[in-house]
Amino acid sequence: MARIRSSRYYFYRQSSTRGILYILLFAGSAIMLLPFLWMLTTSLKSEAAVLQMPPQWIPTEWRWSNYPLAWNTAPFARYFFNSFFMSAMTTIGEVIFTIFAAYAFAKMKFLGKNVLFTLLLGTLMIPGQMLLIPNFVTITRLGWLDTYWALIIPWLASVFAIFLLRQFFRSLPDELWDSARMDGCGRFRFLWRIMVPLAKPAIVTVAILKFIGGWNAYLWVLVMTNSELMRTVPVGLKSFSSEVGTQYELLMAASVLAILPILILYFFTQKQFIKSFARTGIK
Amino acid sequence: MLRKITMLTLIGVMLFGMAAFAVEINFWHAHSTRHQENLQALVDAFHAEFPDITVNLTYQGGYGDLEAKIGAAVVAGGLPTVAQVYENWVTPIQEILYPIGNFMTVAEVDDIIDGLVSSNTYNGILTTVPFNKSIMVLYYREDLVPVPPATWEEYLAMSAALTTADEDGDGYPDFFGTGFRPVNPELFLNFLENAGGSILNEDWSEVTINNSAGLIAGEFVEAIAPYSFITNEYMSNHFPLKLAMFVDTSAGYYYNNQAAVGGDVVMKVARVPAGAVSQGSMIQGTNLAIFDTGDITKEQKDAAIDFVKFLIRADNQVFWAKRSGYQPVVKSAYETQEWIDYVAANDY
Numbered sequence: 054m055a056r057i058r059s060s061r062y063y064f065y066r067q068s069s070t071r072g073i074l075y076i077l078l079f080a081g082s083a084i085m086l087l088p089f090l091w092m093l094t095t096s097l098k099s100e101a102a103v104l105q106m107p108p109q110w111i112p113t114e115w116r117w118s119n120y121p122l123a124w125n126t127a128p129f130a131r132y133f134f135n136s137f138f139m140s141a142m143t144t145i146g147e148v149i150f151t152i153f154a155a156y157a158f159a160k161m162k163f164l165g166k167n168v169l170f171t172l173l174l175g176t177l178m179i180p181g182q183m184l185l186i187p188n189f190v191t192i193t194r195l196g197w198l199d200t201y202w203a204l205i206i207p208w209l210a211s212v213f214a215i216f217l218l219r220q221f222f223r224s225l226p227d228e229l230w231d232s233a234r235m236d237g238c239g240r241f242r243f244l245w246r247i248m249v250p251l252a253k254p255a256i257v258t259v260a261i262l263k264f265i266g267g268w269n270a271y272l273w274v275l276v277m278t279n280s281e282l283m284r285t286v287p288v289g290l291k292s293f294s295s296e297v298g299t300q301y302e303l304l305m306a307a308s309v310l311a312i313l314p315i316l317i318l319y320f321f322t323q324k325q326f327i328k329s330f331a332r333t334g335i336k
Numbered sequence: 337m338l339r340k341i342t343m344l345t346l347i348g349v350m351l352f353g354m355a356a357f358a359v360e361i362n363f364w365h366a367h368s369t370r371h372q373e374n375l376q377a378l379v380d381a382f383h384a385e386f387p388d389i390t391v392n393l394t395y396q397g398g399y400g401d402l403e404a405k406i407g408a409a410v411v412a413g414g415l416p417t418v419a420q421v422y423e424n425w426v427t428p429i430q431e432i433l434y435p436i437g438n439f440m441t442v443a444e445v446d447d448i449i450d451g452l453v454s455s456n457t458y459n460g461i462l463t464t465v466p467f468n469k470s471i472m473v474l475y476y477r478e479d480l481v482p483v484p485p486a487t488w489e490e491y492l493a494m495s496a497a498l499t500t501a502d503e504d505g506d507g508y509p510d511f512f513g514t515g516f517r518p519v520n521p522e523l524f525l526n527f528l529e530n531a532g533g534s535i536l537n538e539d540w541s542e543v544t545i546n547n548s549a550g551l552i553a554g555e556f557v558e559a560i561a562p563y564s565f566i567t568n569e570y571m572s573n574h575f576p577l578k579l580a581m582f583v584d585t586s587a588g589y590y591y592n593n594q595a596a597v598g599g600d601v602v603m604k605v606a607r608v609p610a611g612a613v614s615q616g617s618m619i620q621g622t623n624l625a626i627f628d629t630g631d632i633t634k635e636q637k638d639a640a641i642d643f644v645k646f647l648i649r650a651d652n653q654v655f656w657a658k659r660s661g662y663q664p665v666v667k668s669a670y671e672t673q674e675w676i677d678y679v680a681a682n683d684y
Contacts, residue, residue, distance in 0.1 A: 101598035106577045126369075186408060193412035275397055276405065279362075279414065291397055295368045297584075297661075298570050298591025303369075 096120070096305035103301045116302065123293070123306040128281055132289040137314070139204045139274075139285060140267035146209035147263045148256060154210070155218035156244050160230065170219075173212045181272075189276055203277040204285075208267065214259045221255035222248060257325045261318070268315060286311045359639040360390045362416035366402040366622070367468075368395055370590060374659045382646050389639040399622070415629055417640045420622040421464060423455055430458050434626035437462020439641045447666045448648070456623050465648055466665040468587070468656070469621040472526055474606045475571070475592050476581035484581070484606035488530075488556055491609040495563035498580040515565035515574070515582030523583070526618050527553040530611025552612060576601045583608055585620060589661040621662060624648075654678070 090110075095103055096119055098112045123129075157163070158170050188207065189198075197203040225248065233243045249256065271287040278284055290311060293304035367375050372395060379391045394416070396402045403425055409415045410429055426433065437445060438461070445453060445462060452466040476484050480498060485491035495513030503510050516523055525535065533549025536542065544550075565579045572595035575582060584592065589605065596603035608617050624647065626640045646652060653664035654675045669675055 100594045103598065104572060104595045105598040186411075189408045190412045193414060198412075198414050275401060276408065279364075279394055279396075279405075279416075280392070281394060288397075292368045292372070292395065294398075295371060296366070296398055297588035298369070298572055298594075300369050 092305045092308055095301060096123075096309050098302050100300065100302055119302050119306040120310070123303040124310070126303060126307075127284075127289045127292040129286070129289055129307065129310070131282055132284055132286045133310075133314075135204075135283060136268055136285040136287075138201070139270070140264045142201075142205045143208040143267045144260050144263045146205070147211055147214055148260050150210050151214040151218050151259055152244070152249060152252075152256065154215045155222055156248060158215065159219045159222035160227070160248075161240075174216065177212055185272070185276060192277055198277060199279045199283050201283070204270075204274060204283070207273075211259075211263065214263065218252065218255050218259060221252050225251055254325070257322070261322065261325060264318065265315060358388050358390060359633075359635045360392060361418060361636050361639050361643060362392045362394060363643070364394055364396045364402060364405065364416040364419040366396060366399045366420055371468075371587075371660055374656060378647060378652055378656065381652070382643060385646070386639075386642055389642060391643055413629075413631070415627045415632070417632055417636050418624055418626050418643060420467065421625040422622055426458060426464060426623075426625060430463060432627055432629055433463050434628040434637050434640070435461045435463045436465050436624070436626060436641065436644055440465075440645070444645070447650075447668050449665055449667060451619070452665055464623040464625045465644055467622060467624045467647060468660070468662045469619050469665050470585040470587040470662050471617040471619055472523075472583050472608055473586045473589075473617070474581055474583055474608050475575070475589075476604055476606065477576050477596070478602040478604050480580040481604075484604070485609045487610050488612070492556070492560050492563075495560055495581075499563040509563070512565035512579040513563040513581070514560065515567070515571060515579040515584075517566075517571050517582065517584045518568050519566055522618060522620070524553065524557060526583075526608065526616075527556055527611060529616055529618065530608075530614050531556070532611070532613030549613075556611075571595075575599070576603070585661070586663065587621070587661040619663075 094110060094112055097115050097117065098109065098119075099114055099116055102109055102112060102114065158166060192198055192203045192207070195202075197206070229247060230243060233247060238246075269287055270285065271291075274283075274285045274288050275291075278288070290304060290307055293300045293307065363379075365372075365375060372393075376393060379393050382389070382391060396405050399420075399422070402420065403422070406415070406419055406421070406425065406429075410432070415432075437457070440462070448456075448466065449469075452469065453462060456462055456464045456466060474484055481494065485494050491514070498511070498513035499509045500511040502508060528534065528545065528550060531549040531553040533545065533547060533553060535545050537544050565574060565582070567574070570591065571579075571582050571584050571588065572591040575592060575595050576599040586605075593603050607615055609615070624644050626637060626644065628637065647656075648665055650664070650666050650668040650672055651674075653666055653669040654672055656662060657664045657669070657675075658678055664670060664675065
């Protein structure tokens with residue numbers, strides 16, 4: 054005969070399980086938040102206190118002046134504008150081009166579709182560093198060096214995004230197109246009125262990943278720009294490091310400012326953020 | 337009234353003329369943080385002295401990034417007017433450089449430190465000029481090293497005495513007597529030179545590292561290695577907690593001193609210990625090169641000559657050296673009262 058347990062037993066069991074879970078989650082969160090806490094406190098320290106041992110978790114001397122000092126070390130206002138402009142333009146552009154390309158590969162039939170898609174996927178195997186010099190030569194010969202064209206145009210398409218959205222479009226039933234066509238709907242209208250709204254989660258994923266990628270872009274911007282006015286925030290952060298030393302307190306202050314837009318984006322799009330990363334398997 | 341209008345018109349024409357004839361040159365450099373501030377100050381002073389020349393100072397990242405950008409620009413175009421370069425970057429691109437020496441007087445060339453003239457001369461032509469040159473020095477904690485080692489024997493003995501055991505079990509001493517940065521063959525050259533050796537013979541036709549001097553240098557390095565913290569990272573990240581003294585570039589003085597202040601110790605600086613034959617230090621740092629490509633005008637090249645000469649002028653080299661830890665590259669700088677007073681006031 055099965056043992057009958059009291060409701061109090063189940064309550065305690067559930068509470069203790071939940072308690073252990075919360076402790077583990079709290080510990081994990083603390084570990085993940087530690088680098089951000091360190092960044093924040095280091096941004097408020099003096100130069101000498103940064104490398105002090107044992108480390109100061111709470112600064113003994115609060116240097117709020119590190120922020121205006123970091124801001125004025127390089128034209129960060131311009132850098133932020135460039136970062137935002139470049140990220141926004143590439144995001145908008147990539148979303149538009151990705152929708153078209155993904156739909157074509159998912160739902161349309163044309164000669165060489167599979168071969169073309171395979172070739173596209175093949176380009177994912179080429180390390181970006183190998184393409185840097187050829188791309189630099191191409192950009193220079195186009196006369197785009199040190200211009201927004203170089204920062205934006207090459208990034209208006211992404212094979213990874215096309216693949217991601219194509220897979221999502223393929224999951225939508227073909228009957229939708231059949232019934233839409235019977236009602237006299239054309240391809241373009243079907244795409245934007247029916248497919249795109251249904252694919253909103255995947256499109257948001259593409260957009261968020263692109264914006265973050267554009268915001269964090271360093272090597273491409275460094276190579277393709279020569280003047281300070283065209284640089285972006287990640288390149289600007291290099292201003293605090295040299296061959297012989299780094300001004301960590303200013304670097305951390307500038308880094309705090311640099312991640313603020315992404316943090317704001319995160320707070321407004323939390324659910325989509327988490328779903329995006331879960332969908333792509335990227336941590 | 338007519339006179340006023342005429343004067344104003346003439347002033348306007350003059351200002352327009354100056355603007356119209358103002359020359360703009362681009363200077364690619366690899367200085368960030370404090371060095372960039374000091375470089376900007378020099379450029380501002382240059383603008384005050386040469387109002388018809390504008391220097392666009394552009395930071396291109398570290399030396400590696402700068403080399404990559406110059407290399408890419410050689411292929412694809414878009415080279416600056418002036419750039420910092422290392423000697424080995426110049427060797428393959430001599431043909432597209434404007435030989436600065438051809439536009440310097442004999443007195444100006446003689447004023448450059450002797451060894452730096454030869455290292456900037458290619459095929460008999462002074463093509464580039466030295467700019468930011470540092471030397472290797474010995475930084476040490478005064479509390480642990482009251483008197484810095486003067487010879488290799490003292491250096492080895494002190495390093496061994498100050499190195500502690502491996503108590504945390506990571507396979508390395510918990511505290512090192514000494515340290516070296518960076519980890520590259522250049523550091524060994526210092527030991528080789530001080531042992532009386534050289535990698536190449538006089539006419540560079542033969543490798544001479546495998547002789548008695550090379551052996552002495554190699555044996556010294558082998559002996560001191562167990563007591564040495566060797567890294568490519570900033571020494572300021574590890575000093576003073578992890579090591580009592582270390583050899584590093586003089587250009588890192590500010591950052592190393594900040595680490596000492598943070599660690600509540602007094603840091604001093606001394607010459608690198610003497611080997612069997614000499615007590616020299618290798619000289620690191622870059623030179624200035626002017627590019628001579630089709631898209632750079634004669635006026636820009638002439639303006640660049642003025643700029644380069646300004647940067648290596650004695651008073652400006654003293655200004656640069658006092659604030660950076662680099663060493664003046666012209667002999668006359670060492671004879672200025674400002675430098676003499678500075679050295680007297682700063683024992684390092």
